[in-house]
Amino acid sequence: MGIFSRMTDIINSNINAMLDQAEDPEKMIRLIIQEMEDTLVEVRSSSARVLADRKTAARRLEQVQAEAASWEDKARLAISKEREDLARAALQEKRAIEEEIAVVEEELKATDEHIDQLGGEIAQLQQKLSDAKAKQKAMLMRSKTVESRIKVKRQMHREALDTAFQRFEHFERRMDNLESQLDAMDLGRDVAPDLAAQINSLEEDARITDELARLKSEMGGKSSH
Secondary structure, three states, rough: OOOOOHHHHHOOOOOHHHHHOOOHHHHHHHHHHHHHHHHHHHHHHHHHHHHHHHHHHHHHHHHHHHHHHHHHHHHHHHHOOOOOHHHHHHHHHHHHHHHHHHHHHHHHHHHHHHHHHHHHHHHHHHHHHHHHHHHHHHHHHHHHHHHHHHHHHHHHHHHHHHHHHHHHHHHHHHHHHHHHHHHHHHHHHHOOOOOOHHHHHHHHHHHHHHHHHHHHHHHHHHHHH
């Protein structure tokens, strides 16, 4: 089942209200446009058939009018020949044809009114279709604008993250440098105890040497006595 049950529903429809109530406005506007276009094709096909019927009726009218004129000519001829009976019969035929002419003329009048109605409906339908397409175009432009804004915001967010990561990496490098400096200072402290130990060892060797010399001196003195 379509969105619209009759063409008058399309003409009297409020597209904005329909879109406001739709869960998916973009899908709804596509369906509305499709149904309007399908309806427009149907109405134009109907108009073509009605126009064809009018041409047939117009040709029929010309034909019966010619027949009526022919019977009138025959009646005149009969009168000129003093054949009133034939003239009366000819006029009776003309009268019957005139009744048919009246019927055909009424058909043409009704057909012309129908054609005018269809023309007006087609014009209104085309206007509604143009409005719907303009609405669709505006929705698409709005959608693209929103997508572009989202893309820009994502890019800005990405750039902000990149900047934050760069700052963090810079901070890490600074921390690495400071830690390296601390490590260098610790290495200096490791060397200092070794150096002190070596100096202490030299001092200890000197004391031992002095002590050894003293003992040798004392022992040498005792040997001389």
